Amino acid sequence: VYQVFESVAKKYDIMNDSMTLGIHRVWKDILMHKMNPSPGTLLLDVAGGTGDIAFRFINYVRSIRERQLQQKLRHHQNLSWQEISESYQEDKLNSLGDSQVVVCDINKEMLKVGKQKAQHLGYSQGLSWVLGNAEELPFDDDKFDVYTIAFGIRNVTRIDLALEEAYRVLKPGGRFLCLEFSHVSNPLLSRLYDLYSFQVIPVLGEVIAGDWKSYQYLVESIRRFPPQEELKAMIEDAGFFKVDYQNLNMGIVAIHSGFKL
Amino acid sequence: VRCQLPPPQRALQTSAVLRRVSDEQKEPFASSSQQRFDSHPTSHQPGQEPQGPHPSYTGQGGQESEDYESEEQLQHRILTAALEFVPEHGWTAEAIAEGAKTLGLSVAAAGMFHSDGSELILHFVSQCNVKLSELLEEEQKLVQLGEAEKKPTDQFLRDAVEARLRMLIPYIEKWPQALSILLLPRNIPSSLNLLTSMIDEIWHYAGDQSTDFNWYTRRAVLTGIYNTTELVMMQDSSPDFEDTWRFLENRVADAMNMRDTANQVQSTGEAVLQGLMGAAVTVSS
Numbered sequence: 001v002y003q004v005f006e007s008v009a010k011k012y013d014i015m016n017d018s019m020t021l022g023i024h025r026v027w028k029d030i031l032m033h034k035m036n037p038s039p040g041t042l043l044l045d046v047a048g049g050t051g052d053i054a055f056r057f058i059n060y061v062r063s064i065r066e067r068q069l070q071q072k073l074r075h076h077q078n079l080s081w082q083e084i085s086e087s088y089q090e091d092k093l094n095s096l097g098d099s100q101v102v103v104c105d106i107n108k109e110m111l112k113v114g115k116q117k118a119q120h121l122g123y124s125q126g127l128s129w130v131l132g133n134a135e136e137l138p139f140d141d142d143k144f145d146v147y148t149i150a151f152g153i154r155n156v157t158r159i160d161l162a163l164e165e166a167y168r169v170l171k172p173g174g175r176f177l178c179l180e181f182s183h184v185s186n187p188l189l190s191r192l193y194d195l196y197s198f199q200v201i202p203v204l205g206e207v208i209a210g211d212w213k214s215y216q217y218l219v220e221s222i223r224r225f226p227p228q229e230e231l232k233a234m235i236e237d238a239g240f241f242k243v244d245y246q247n248l249n250m251g252i253v254a255i256h257s258g259f260k261l
Numbered sequence: 262v263r264c265q266l267p268p269p270q271r272a273l274q275t276s277a278v279l280r281r282v283s284d285e286q287k288e289p290f291a292s293s294s295q296q297r298f299d300s301h302p303t304s305h306q307p308g309q310e311p312q313g314p315h316p317s318y319t320g321q322g323g324q325e326s327e328d329y330e331s332e333e334q335l336q337h338r339i340l341t342a343a344l345e346f347v348p349e350h351g352w353t354a355e356a357i358a359e360g361a362k363t364l365g366l367s368v369a370a371a372g373m374f375h376s377d378g379s380e381l382i383l384h385f386v387s388q389c390n391v392k393l394s395e396l397l398e399e400e401q402k403l404v405q406l407g408e409a410e411k412k413p414t415d416q417f418l419r420d421a422v423e424a425r426l427r428m429l430i431p432y433i434e435k436w437p438q439a440l441s442i443l444l445l446p447r448n449i450p451s452s453l454n455l456l457t458s459m460i461d462e463i464w465h466y467a468g469d470q471s472t473d474f475n476w477y478t479r480r481a482v483l484t485g486i487y488n489t490t491e492l493v494m495m496q497d498s499s500p501d502f503e504d505t506w507r508f509l510e511n512r513v514a515d516a517m518n519m520r521d522t523a524n525q526v527q528s529t530g531e532a533v534l535q536g537l538m539g540a541a542v543t544v545s546s
């Protein structure tokens with residue numbers, strides 16, 4: 001798995017866009033909407049290499065925070081100039097409202113690409129990059145509010161271990177969210193999807209990234225991955241409650257959610 | 262394979278948050294949450310087990326262990342805790358998140374609920390209805406024990422509606438927002454259900470023996486009175502809402518008059534009919 005992603009890291013984002021025709025952005029946005037994080041949330045994004053989820057999280061929290069501050073100002077109509085200037089200062093320093101995201105990935109190259117992207121796009125506050133293995137996270141118990149793993153869990157050898165680790169590092173009441181390719185039950189769509197996956201994607205891999213094998217591996221790993229209900233059962237086994245899933249694009253992708261209660 | 266897991270096994274997994282039910286006994290609220298969003302209006306069953314065939318989507322086959330509270334009970338606890346934050350944050354996921362925080366849970370727990378705060382509002386309405394029922398039950402007991410006079414119907418209705426509406430006062434600034442959310446198509450079945458069962462409760466305790474109002478008319482009339490009074494209350498700025506209570510008094514009086522008028526119309530109608538019959542008989546013979 002490590003070597004696959006080493007070669008894939010640099011072209012990861014471009015490949016994502018071309019393979020999914022850009023829809024992966026929508027999927028990730030939907031994930032963020034579902035999470036609906038409030039300012040002050042501590043997020044752990046596992047296998048989050050190039051930072052897509054992390055950046056979206058920061059944007060989301062920032063805009064919620066802005067709205068909160070605007071509402072607060074509206075209620076305090078009788079502030080003196082001194083107080084107003086102080087509150088603007090506070091805004092600048094605290095635009096994220098103490099929210100933080102830790103991006104954890106097993107692969108150094110992916111993290112490197114992520115850090116470069118962050119610098120390039122101007123994300124500096126509230127971001128940490130940690131090298132780590134999903135099956136054995138380098139974090140203490142009960143630390144995070146939300147744990148996400150977007151398109152990463154199918155690359156984990158022991159999914160049950162990763163789920164147990166997720167349970168361990170989440171605070172009580174914390175949420176587990178998993179965005180992953182899943183099973184299409186509609187037979188017609190399934191045929192088209194298979195066709196696209198096996199014929200088009202490796203070709204794109206060769207053309208854009210110069211790597212047929214990795215993308216063949218990708219497509220095969222998607223097929224091997226447990227379908228929605230099975231993954232839901234595995235999540236419940238790890239101890240999560242209120243486990244549920246939402247199919248996107250008729251099952252091509254699914255978001256699984258569970259709570260540590 | 263999952264469903265064959267015996268219930269005790271699930272209990273042995275130390276749940277991080279779900280408390281043992283024995284702890285629950287100290288909390289009076291948990292056992293009195295009788296009004297379910299989609300249950301039929303029934304009479305009280307104090308101490309009813311809140312765990313029921315809840316449409317749980319966790320696929321555990323309803324095999325929650327009897328020793329631990331169910332997720333639903335935990336959700337109720339969170340929503341109750343969230344109510345105190347409503348005046349500040351409105352009926353939103355933020356209020357729910359704050360409520361979860363006070364229980365020692367992560368703010369992410371608010372993700373269990375819909376982001377528009379529907380469940381919070383429905384929970385509140387349900388709680389108010391329960392409180393109203395308890396109030397009316399108390400009053401009835403006093404009357405039965407002879408310690409209080411039985412009120413005339415119009416007085417009873419006025420007091421019941423006023424008592425129920427007064428429960429909105431701490432949240433009145435954000436209540437219009439709540440009303441609009443209750444009207445969303447998704448919420449209408451539940452909110453309508455809660456409304457009608459509350460109205461039925463009031464009539465049940467009013468103990469109106471008169472049979473001239475048929476059941477649907479009574480329901481409709483009181484629902485109309487309640488809804489219009491609620492709307493008036495939203496934009497009432499008089500001290501202690503006296504304008505609202507006066508409005509209420511007038512509406513109830515109207516309803517009583519309508520009943521008398523209806524009687525009059527009915528008897529007049531009968532008289533007219535008899536007259537016509539008589540005339541017909543006279544003419545034919």
